[in-house]
Amino acid sequence: MPVEAYQPFLLELLLPQLSEGGQAWIRKQLTAEPSDQVFYLAFTGAPRFVGKLPLRVTTKQVAEANRLRTGFNPQNWTADQLARTALLLQALPASPHDLTARLDRLFSTADLGELVALYAALPLLPHPQIHVKRAAEGVRTTMTAVFDAIALRNPYPHDYLSEEAWNQLVLKAVFNARPLHQIYGLEERRNAPLARILFDYAHERWAAGRTLTPEVWRLVGPYLTDDHRADMQRLLRSDNLLEAQAAALALTESNTSWATELLNQHPVARQINEPEVVSWQSIGESAYAS
Amino acid sequence: MLFIDPHVHMTSRTTDDYEAMRNAGVVAVIEPAFWMGQPRTQVGTFQDYYSHLIGFERFRASQFGIKHYCTIGLNSKEANNEALAEEVMELLPLFVYKEGVVGVGEIGYDDQTAAEDKYYRLQLELAKEANLPVQIHTPHRDKKKGTLRSMEVALEHGLEPSMVIVDHNNEETVQDVLDRGFWAAFTIYPHTKMGNERMTEIVKQYGPERIIINSAADWGISDPLAVPKTAQLMLERGISAEAVQLVAYQNALVAFGQSGQMPESDWLTASAIDQSQKFSGNSILRGGQTPKVETDSSIIR
Numbered sequence: 263m264p265v266e267a268y269q270p271f272l273l274e275l276l277l278p279q280l281s282e283g284g285q286a287w288i289r290k291q292l293t294a295e296p297s298d299q300v301f302y303l304a305f306t307g308a309p310r311f312v313g314k315l316p317l318r319v320t321t322k323q324v325a326e327a328n329r330l331r332t333g334f335n336p337q338n339w340t341a342d343q344l345a346r347t348a349l350l351l352q353a354l355p356a357s358p359h360d361l362t363a364r365l366d367r368l369f370s371t372a373d374l375g376e377l378v379a380l381y382a383a384l385p386l387l388p389h390p391q392i393h394v395k396r397a398a399e400g401v402r403t404t405m406t407a408v409f410d411a412i413a414l415r416n417p418y419p420h421d422y423l424s425e426e427a428w429n430q431l432v433l434k435a436v437f438n439a440r441p442l443h444q445i446y447g448l449e450e451r452r453n454a455p456l457a458r459i460l461f462d463y464a465h466e467r468w469a470a471g472r473t474l475t476p477e478v479w480r481l482v483g484p485y486l487t488d489d490h491r492a493d494m495q496r497l498l499r500s501d502n503l504l505e506a507q508a509a510a511l512a513l514t515e516s517n518t519s520w521a522t523e524l525l526n527q528h529p530v531a532r533q534i535n536e537p538e539v540v541s542w543q544s545i546g547e548s549a550y551a552s
Numbered sequence: 553m554l555f556i557d558p559h560v561h562m563t564s565r566t567t568d569d570y571e572a573m574r575n576a577g578v579v580a581v582i583e584p585a586f587w588m589g590q591p592r593t594q595v596g597t598f599q600d601y602y603s604h605l606i607g608f609e610r611f612r613a614s615q616f617g618i619k620h621y622c623t624i625g626l627n628s629k630e631a632n633n634e635a636l637a638e639e640v641m642e643l644l645p646l647f648v649y650k651e652g653v654v655g656v657g658e659i660g661y662d663d664q665t666a667a668e669d670k671y672y673r674l675q676l677e678l679a680k681e682a683n684l685p686v687q688i689h690t691p692h693r694d695k696k697k698g699t700l701r702s703m704e705v706a707l708e709h710g711l712e713p714s715m716v717i718v719d720h721n722n723e724e725t726v727q728d729v730l731d732r733g734f735w736a737a738f739t740i741y742p743h744t745k746m747g748n749e750r751m752t753e754i755v756k757q758y759g760p761e762r763i764i765i766n767s768a769a770d771w772g773i774s775d776p777l778a779v780p781k782t783a784q785l786m787l788e789r790g791i792s793a794e795a796v797q798l799v800a801y802q803n804a805l806v807a808f809g810q811s812g813q814m815p816e817s818d819w820l821t822a823s824a825i826d827q828s829q830k831f832s833g834n835s836i837l838r839g840g841q842t843p844k845v846e847t848d849s850s851i852i853r
């Protein structure tokens with residue numbers, strides 16, 4: 263989908279949520295004679311003119327966003343963020359070289375709100391391959407809002423990060439208690455090394471008398487081996503219902519000889535036969551809410 | 553009484569200063585972008601300096617219950633390195649609308665060279681385009697002429713005098729500045745600029761309207777408590793509390809509040825200090841120090 267195709271959707275989403283002054287301002291910026299000064303003033307100044315309120319996004323609009331760009335989801339966006347994205351797309355330099363120069367300038371001078379807007383806009387930018395390093399850099403941030411912008415409800419990492427960088431993203435989300443179910447493409451990019459690291463991490467937590475989010479077990483199912491039998495047994499017996507449910511769900515994806523045997527021994531397995539009651543989504547939502 | 557110090561270079565001050573300022577009633581400060589005591593040689597150091605003003609310094613101030621704002625600009629001294637000045641000018645549109653930026657400053661004349669004139673004018677245009685207040689640094693040498701020229705050029709570029717704060721005034725310049733409708737700011741700086749006894753006399757003579765006091769405390773021998781101390785002296789010498797409140801708080805609020813970025817509610821409804829907070833994962837605390845965590849939000853105790 264060419265970048266121009268996003269703009270009508272973005273504006274249709276944005277304009278009704280702005281004051282008259284805010285609407286007039288964004289229209290003026292989008293039709294202004296393009297110069298670096300005009301663009302940079304508009305991009306940085308957006309919150310002053312359109313405010314910073316969270317957007318109201320309907321289910322239909324979420325679906326439309328996904329149709330335009332698979333995985334694109336502005337559900338958690340704010341008005342200034344959407345305005346900045348529209349401004350960015352409006353004035354895109356054509357060549358990869360000039361685009362990189364512009365992004366370098368924006369990222370290197372960005373404040374928190376700007377970083378959030380920029381990272382969340384990555385999946386909409388042309389020449390996706392040239393932003394891979396930048397995305398990995400975003401994963402290394404110490405600011406939660408910035409991490410969330412790149413890691414959650416953002417299809418860019420799923421589409422373009424290497425396995426190593428992807429695993430870093432997931433692990434960092436686990437460490438920082440971010441909701442894994444909001445990571446786009448979480449299951450599609452499961453892999454054996456990640457499953458191994460998660461088991462190691464779980465052992466570390468258990469040894470220290472701590473727990474970890476039951477969402478991690480979503481990532482291990484197909485990679486279970488005989489070595490994991492005791493761990494899964496322990497999880498099924500957990501006092502934490504979410505943990506037991508998660509273990510049961512993970513076992514349904516395992517082709518080890520003992521998976522079915524374990525499931526048959528534990529009553530929790532019956533719950534997971536009702537996906538409308540127990541699913542990875544419900545486990546994730548409950549785990550994050552508590 | 554609450555105070556605003558609308559010109560103070562906090563990056564060069566210690567946490568003791570922040571603590572003392574807060575204890576004396578300073579609730580908000582404005583830090584104009586200036587030079588560092590020696591000329592910078594790279595545009596990157598300007599960029600990091602501006603980022604620091606809107607980033608970590610803002611956070612550091614908040615850790616002592618003080619709201620930090622800044623003005624962004626290319627100072628007159630460094631405008632004389634034209635190659636560098638060009639690059640800095642390209643940077644400014646990325647910073648003047650950042651959160652907490654309440655104006656373009658401090659800009660103006662130092663030696664009153666052609667290069668200074670060029671970048672002063674370009675920045676006036678930028679301020680006009682962005683509809684932001686301008687904070688003008690007036691020269692130490694040939695002050696009267698430089699001050700008049702600063703105002704003439706601002707008018708020539710179509711700026712409203714009400715959007716321009718002319719700084720570092722003295723007895724010789726105040727009348728001209730007030731007559732032209734500009735804000736007249738005074739820097740209470742030991743030995744060089746203005747002492748607070750003289751300042752008290754100026755307010756007695758000209759009244760408090762459009763007069764603003766500040767400390768301009770920086771890396772030199774200066775006093776970050778100049779605003780509360782001068783206010784105290786004014787009260788002792790019979791100036792009314794209303795007048796003192798204007799010159800030490802309200803006028804700065806009105807002048808820089810025109811940016812729309814400095815509502816009084818920022819500090820009147822400020823959350824309590826929590827020094828366990830972090831900026832980009834970095835705290836103001838060092839190993840073993842105990843954070844001060846307040847449970848109520850009253851500012852003076």
Ligand SMILES: [Zn+2]
Nearest residue numbers: 584586658768
């Ligand atoms: Zn200064």
